[in-house]
Amino acid sequence: MVSIRDVARYANVSTATVSRALRGLSSVTAETRARVESAAAELGYVLPFNASSLASGLTNSVGVVAPFTSRWFFGTVITGIERVLRDEGLDLVLYGIGDAESRTRLFEQMSMRRRVDAMIVLCLPLTKRELAAVRSLGVPVVFVGTRVAGFSSVRIEDFTASAHAVDYLIRLGHERIGLICDDDPAPFGFTTPRQRKQGYLSALHAAGITPLPQWQAVGGFTVAGGEAAMNTLLDGDSPPTAVFALSDEMAYGALRTLRRRRRTVPEDVSLVGFDNHELAAALDLTTVAQPVVEQGSEAVRVLLDELRGRSTTPRDVVVPTELVVRASSGSPVGMPN
């Protein structure tokens, strides 16, 4: 196995100079660097990660904790994260926690201890205990999608964005507005659903509308859940003329129910989702768009600032949302447009 000494000999320099040159330190003349680089290329040498890491105390890796990797939102955030990390020469180590058991295991063992220089936690409000564990890592941590005291975060304003979407339905003339939401409290301790729901309630309240209990149905943030929830809503007393689903995926399920029950959209029922999921345009769904790739790349930038000592106080980056109006929403029948 070719070692730094082989490269040093080949390039007629010391091992220290090889190390400096290959890491891009500035204290090497261009000429020397070129010689070292071509020697390394010739011999097919790259600095072995483990030896460098042991000697320097850095891992050049960032851990990403994600509850799901297959859902569109998470995969897309990860794309944004990966891209910036790679540009910076940092590796991404993925920690998935699909279920409660793996979540427990991850935070009990803290296998990322001494394995990563920094962490990004996606949309996962942590328990006190977990937070303490994360804090004990002693590395910068950025949260995406949740705000956590003492740490930086990148997120959207769920409350405001929801209120705005519901207000839009009210201004279209709707008075009976349904909600497809999540259980309360939500699994995994997500706070996003509650904030979006509060936005819905707040908008109704501001318009002087008292929401009826049968306007709310639980969709569990899945397509199947949204499908069932819409059935529940349609079967209730004085069913809504417009429905706000707290995620696009639940809205897709709702659309399926409407299609099956021969209700036209938006004439019979208007539908608004949340996320601007990649298929929302294909399904002509009005929705609250949030920048997703950008939240990932922004999280890395915040992280790098902390990692490189450019910033010491936690930052709270709020990225803008935007209501994207498509064909799934309109004024209720009988209303002037």
Next chain:
Amino acid sequence: MVSIRDVARYANVSTATVSRALRGLSSVTAETRARVESAAAELGYVLPFNASSLASGLTNSVGVVAPFTSRWFFGTVITGIERVLRDEGLDLVLYGIGDAESRTRLFEQMSMRRRVDAMIVLCLPLTKRELAAVRSLGVPVVFVGTRVAGFSSVRIEDFTASAHAVDYLIRLGHERIGLICDDDPAPFGFTTPRQRKQGYLSALHAAGITPLPQWQAVGGFTVAGGEAAMNTLLDGDSPPTAVFALSDEMAYGALRTLRRRRRTVPEDVSLVGFDNHELAAALDLTTVAQPVVEQGSEAVRVLLDELRGRSTTPRDVVVPTELVVRASSGSPVGMPN
């Protein structure tokens, strides 16, 4: 920073024994192991990855190369990979290559050299040059979705599955069957589109049907592409009564076009997709289902067999596909059912 020596002192054993106990080696009495484990827990100690790695020559990490992380298929395969790796105590290092530039960079620098013990390459046929680079890593490599001489692979039979889907449409009575496919040759060097297309041609040929050129349109494996492709198909001479889209996402685009142009499905046009994407059920799309999580976990199992010397010859694991018939397909109008 607490070191292995602290733990050794605390548990009254040597550092070597601590190392053995914490790695689960069998040459430690249960009593000693318990003492060491509780000492480690007490002190909050885990074996630091970099020092272990340097001393042992192993990284306990597996590299995963993926062209996209946000697309459903890739995110879902990664879920399967991550789950099994984590159970085995291995870390997943993600190498995304969203564009040609990062692809070049990855294979030129081979930053995964000495960084991972093994690799999984997702749906990415490599060039000769890239293959040589990968081979030079000297670690086990498993390909998902493509077969590569000299390496193990986990994949489906694209050709057969496609032929079967088209044959199903033929047996429904369709004679003009369209195809929404990819450019030829496909970007990134994907071979999957071509194999699926060959399956289509083969099924038609077997039924004595000569495909007309205007039955084929390019959809680029995106929703928007599928949308445009379906427009092209509808505008051609003697347009198809059934369309086979080589991916569900292109089928979603096609559905949108059909909806906009007021064609009913399946009365006016039958539609069949490929993948059984998570939303295929929600859209009532008939499609070729492939097990995706399983391909990821199976890839890891194959990898582990090679990594642990249980297998030395490359394996080619083919997982089964299944045609899932839903409401988007039926006999052409005027045919008995």
Next chain:
DNA sequence: TTGAAAGCGCTAACAT
């Protein structure tokens, strides 16, 4: 089964 001690292959401090 356990302990002692010699590396693993770099980086960082210090010297020049």
Next chain:
DNA sequence: ATGTTAGCGCTTTCAA
């Protein structure tokens, strides 16, 4: 700007 050298903190012999 470059060279010298002592660690970094384990794992792996080898011996007991």
